[in-house]
Amino acid sequence: MNAKKIAVGFFFAGTVMTSAQALSALDKGLVIGNILIQGYQAIRGSGEKKPDPTAKTVDSFCFKNKMEEKITIKLTGKPEGETVTKELVIQKDGKECTYNLPKAIYQYEILLSSKDVYKKGEYNVYEETLMTVNHD
Numbered sequence: 001m002n003a004k005k006i007a008v009g010f011f012f013a014g015t016v017m018t019s020a021q022a023l024s025a026l027d028k029g030l031v032i033g034n035i036l037i038q039g040y041q042a043i044r045g046s047g048e049k050k051p052d053p054t055a056k057t058v059d060s061f062c063f064k065n066k067m068e069e070k071i072t073i074k075l076t077g078k079p080e081g082e083t084v085t086k087e088l089v090i091q092k093d094g095k096e097c098t099y100n101l102p103k104a105i106y107q108y109e110i111l112l113s114s115k116d117v118y119k120k121g122e123y124n125v126y127e128e129t130l131m132t133v134n135h136d
Contacts, residue, residue: 058101058127058128059099059100059128061098061129062129062130063090063097063132063133064090064094064130067133069092070092071089071090071133073090073108073109073111073133074086074087074108075087075107077102077106086101103125104124107120107122108122
């Protein structure tokens with residue numbers, strides 16, 4: 001956060017406060033509260049983290065289970081020639097993540113609790129993702 005944005009924020013806050021003198025006490029409270037919230041958001045930032053295109057890993061890759069039973073997710077990929085395998089067991093209405101997963105194209109299998117294959121495919125992992133597994 002640079003000093004220009006903070007200075008502009010205080011300038012606008014002073015301008016609003018000057019015009020707020022003609023407002024009732026409740027209106028002044030609302031104006032001040034709004035200024036405080038906007039100032040906090042400006043200092044904190046938008047909260048949206050943009051993926052780093054040069055990063056070799058994604059921070060998190062998550063699955064949410066909306067099936068009627070627990071499922072197992074098997075991921076296999078070969079980033080930079082090295083085989084990476086992950087296995088996640090996800091309870092009904094649960095969520096599981098793998099962290100610092102190398103960017104690559106991964107083969108996936110979704111297995112039901114009976115060990116039957118529900119779905120197979122591949123997915124290009126290049127940014128943080130939350131995948132939801134639903135019953136068709």
